[in-house]
Amino acid sequence: xxxxxxxxxxxxxxxxxxxxxxxxxxxxxxxxxxxxxxxxxxxxxxxxxxxxxxxxxxxxxxxxxxxxxxxxxxxxxxxxxxxxxxxxxxxxxxxxxxxxxxxxxxxxxxxxxxxxxxxxxxxxxxxxxxxxxxxxxxxxxxxxxxxxxxxxxxxxxxxxxxxxxxxxxxxxx
Amino acid sequence: xxxxxxxxxxxxxxxxxxxxxxxxxxxxxxxxxxxxxxxxxxxxxxxxxxxxxxxxxxxxxxxxxxxxxxxxxxxxxxxxxxxxxxxxxxxxxxxxxxxxxxxxxxxxxxxxxxxxxxxxxxxxxxxxxxxxxxxxxxxxxxxxxxxxxxxxxxxxxxxxxxxxxxxxxxxxx
Numbered sequence: 157x158x159x160x161x162x163x164x165x166x167x168x169x170x171x172x173x174x175x176x177x178x179x180x181x182x183x184x185x186x187x188x189x190x191x192x193x194x195x196x197x198x199x200x201x202x203x204x205x206x207x208x209x210x211x212x213x214x215x216x217x218x219x220x221x222x223x224x225x226x227x228x229x230x231x232x233x234x235x236x237x238x239x240x241x242x243x244x245x246x247x248x249x250x251x252x253x254x255x256x257x258x259x260x261x262x263x264x265x266x267x268x269x270x271x272x273x274x275x276x277x278x279x280x281x282x283x284x285x286x287x288x289x290x291x292x293x294x295x296x297x298x299x300x301x302x303x304x305x306x307x308x309x310x311x312x313x314x315x316x317x318x319x320x321x322x323x324x325x326x327x328x329x
Numbered sequence: 330x331x332x333x334x335x336x337x338x339x340x341x342x343x344x345x346x347x348x349x350x351x352x353x354x355x356x357x358x359x360x361x362x363x364x365x366x367x368x369x370x371x372x373x374x375x376x377x378x379x380x381x382x383x384x385x386x387x388x389x390x391x392x393x394x395x396x397x398x399x400x401x402x403x404x405x406x407x408x409x410x411x412x413x414x415x416x417x418x419x420x421x422x423x424x425x426x427x428x429x430x431x432x433x434x435x436x437x438x439x440x441x442x443x444x445x446x447x448x449x450x451x452x453x454x455x456x457x458x459x460x461x462x463x464x465x466x467x468x469x470x471x472x473x474x475x476x477x478x479x480x481x482x483x484x485x486x487x488x489x490x491x492x493x494x495x496x497x498x499x500x501x502x
Contacts, residue, residue, distance in 0.1 A: 196418075205418030212417060243463055244385065245369075245378030246489045285487065289462070290416055310483015310496045314458065316419045323483050323496065 161223060161280035165273065170265045173229060177273050180217070180224035180236065187233040188226065189213050195256050201295050202254070203316050216254070222281050225273060227257075227266050234261040237270050239278055242287050251283035251328075255297070267297065271304055279329025288324040290315055298322065334396060334453035338446065343438045346402060350446050353390070353397035353409065360406040361399065362386050368429050374468050375427070376489050389427070395454050398446060400430075400439050407434040410443050412451055415460050424456035424501075428470070440470065444477055452502025461497040463488055471495065 164178030180188060193208040195201065204212060217224050220240050227235040235257035242252035253274050257267045278286055290312060291298060302308075306324040315321035337351030353361060366381040368374065377385060390397050393413050400408040408430040414421035426447050430440045451459055463485060464471060475481075479497040488494035 199419075203416050203418045203420035205421075216417075243376050243488075244389075245376045246372075247376035247463060247494075248378075250485075250488070287485065290420060309485060312423075312460065312482060312498060314500075315416075315423070321420075325485060327487075 159276075159280060161277045167269055169269070173264075175234070175266060175269060176228040177225060177269065178228075180226045184226055184233050185218070188217060188224075188236055191233060191236070191258050192217065192256055194259060198259065200259075201256075201292060201297065203290060222251070222283075223277060225270070225277065227270055229261065229266075234258050235266045235270050237274050239274060239281060239283065239286075241283075242289070249283060250285045250287050250325075251278050251281075252289060253278075253286050268300055268304075271300060275304065275328055284329055285325060285327050288322075290321040291324055292316060293320045293322055332449075332453060334450045340442055342442070346437075348407070348439060348442060349401040350398060350442065351401075353399045357399055357406050358391070361390060361397075361409055364406060364409070364431050365390065365429055367432065371432065373432075374429075374465060374470065376463060395424070395456075396450060398443070398450065400443055402434070402439075407431050408439045408443050410447050412447060412454060412456065412459075414456075415462070422456060423458045423460050423498075424451050424454075425462060426451075426459050441473055441477075444473060448477065448501055457502055458498060458500050461495075463494040464497055465489060466493045466495055 162179050166174055166176050169175055196204045196208040197206045221238045222240050224238045226233045237253055237255040239251045239253050241248035242250045255270050301324055306326040308322050309325045310323035312321040335352050339347055339349050342348055369377045369381040370379045390411055394411045395413050397411045399406045410426055410428040412424045412426050415423045415425035428443050474497055479499040481495050482498045483496035485494040
C-alpha cells in the first residue's frame, strides 16, 4: 500500500515517550489556537502580532493550508506544522511550512520529529521543495533546519524590529 | 495638504500621451481581469496557471490587497499594480507588489511610471519596503527594478519550469 499523506504515525521520542503525529482534527482547533496564541505572545519565531485573533489563526492554520499536522502526547496537542503552496499556479510545487512546539514541551525532540514528518508528507502532497520565507536570524531552530538539509537562499533586511531574516529552501522527495 | 495614497495623478509619457494613474475602480475589475488573463496566458512574469479564474484574480488583485492602482490611457485600463503586506503582523511593514502592462501597450514607459508611482504611494500606506518574492531570472523587467533601486536578496532554484527566480527588496519612503 502506498504511504498516505494523512496517516497517523506513532513515534518514540528520545526520552522513550510515544508521540502520535497525524492530521489536525476539527476538535483540536481550539487547542492549537491556544498553543499558537502563546507562541505569538512570546514573539518566538513568528512575525504575527499579539494577541492572536481567530481570523489570523484560520488564515495561518486552516484556510490556505494543504495539510495541518499535530503531535499528540497522551492525547494533548503539543506541537504542529502546516504545509501550503508558497506560490500560485506553476510555482505551487514549492511548499511553505511553519512549525510550533508548546513552550513547556520543547527540548525533547518533538520539533525534529515534526520537521522530519513534513519532509515525508510534503512529496505525498505533490510538493517538490519546502521554502521558509522569514526565519528570524536569531531563531534557534535554524540549526535544526540546516541539519535537515535546508540551505540559505537569501537574507531579508529589517524584517522584524530591525532584525534580519533568513530565507531557506530545500528540495524534498 | 498631505499627499493621499488614493490621489489620481496625470502624467506625461515619453511619447507625449497623458496617462492617468489612480486607484482601481470596481467598474474596472472586468477590464483588469481581461488584461491579467492575457498576461497569465502568455506566461509572462507571473507563475499563475492559465486559464485565469475569477477566484484567482480576486485572490491576487482584490482580497488581500491594500491598494490596487491602474494606468488609464483615453479611459482604457492599460496597466496596473497592487500593493499588499508581504507578511503578517510585525513584518507587515514590508509590502509585496506586482505590476502588469497590456502587451500592446509595452515599451512606452508605462511600466516605469507604475513602478515609480508604487514607490510614491507605498510609504503613504505605511510600508517601509517592497519585496518581490519570485521574479523569473529571464524577466526583462529586472533591469527596470534594479534601475529603480531594488537589490537582489536571494535566488530561488527551480521556481517555474526549472527556471531560477530572483528575490528583490528595497526600502521605500
